Amino acid sequence: MASRLQRSTLKLVNLARTQGLQTALLHATNAVAWHVVPSRRAFARSLEHERVLAQEFDQTYGVETAGESPLTAVGVPPEKAGRGNGLYRGIWSGVFHDALRETQLPLERFTFVDYGSGKGKALMLASAYPFRRIVGVEFAPGLHEVAVNNLGVFHSPGQRCLALEAVCADALEWEPPVEPLLCFFFNPFDDPTMERVVTRVARSWRQAPRDIYLLYVNIRDVSEQAHVFERHTALTPVKRGRHCMLMKVTAGR
Incomplete structure (x- = not known):
């Protein structure tokens, strides 16, 4: 003690x-x-359970995604760490698969883009679906390096997409590819950064109209950041649950 x-x-x-x-x-x-706080204590118990599942995932595939890392420990300057909510934590597998199923989109038409992809866990999980290709964007050099190593050794018998790529870039500067996109956000940014990233995606749509969906996931509750998406005029809500919300980029309301 x-x-x-x-x-x-x-x-x-x-x-x-x-x-x-x-x-x-x-x-x-x-x-x-x-x-x-009771709700926080319950969430802490869930965290402990998910830590065990994350370790099992890593052991099964020979990768490194479990655990938490302060962003300042993986190459992010202190003055920028707050933009990424200060901490790396890998997505929970169950929450990820639930969110993908909830979209009910023809995933084979889309490129999956994970904003704030960390060590690449969501990229590996997404490979179980028939995406055209899968791209992760991460601005922490230390996390990106681990992601590259993970993708180099990852293989699953249930893999349906083999085109996986990890990019080290700032989401505020990275240009979304000109193709149908499912943009995935696992609570990666603070409010101002998220708003600027969404605006950048919307601008890409205006320059080259195509199907672009945003899937926001929060393992506590999407209400923590839903207001950022709800007030953006270029987004049309499609679905919303406790842990995920789906929006489509449109001409605006």
Whole structure:
């Protein structure tokens, strides 16, 4: 217990030094909430279960996706880490497959683009579907390097798409390919960054109209960031559940 308290204290001191006292206090408040708020405690139990499943996924395919990593530890400058919500965590397999099934789209027509693709887990999971090709966009060099290694060794007997690519790029600068797209977002950005990325995707649609869908997934609740999508005039809602929401890029409302 003393060792855990010491590690937590050192982490807060480091946060205060690198990202400011306000960030450190917010982190401390959130840490306390995990122990006293019932919904947070239930989510913490789910996290523990999913950690086991993530380790099993890695062992099965000989890859590395499990665990969490501060973005500052994988090559992202402290002043930019907040844009990516400060932390890497791989998508939960069950939530991912549920979200893909909910779209009910003819996936063979689409290129799958994962914004904030981390170590590439969503890319590997997406390969079980008949996408035209699969692209991951990640701006943390350390995460991108792991993703490249993972894609180099990944193989599944149920794989239906073999064209997998990991790109190291800033989503605010990367141009979406001119083809039908299913853009996947596993809670990768803060609100201002998400809004700018969506605007960039919408601009791509205006320059070359084609089917573009946005699939936003949040393992807690999509309500945390739904307002960013709902207020964007270029998006038309298609479906919404607790953990995922699907939108289509259109001419605007």
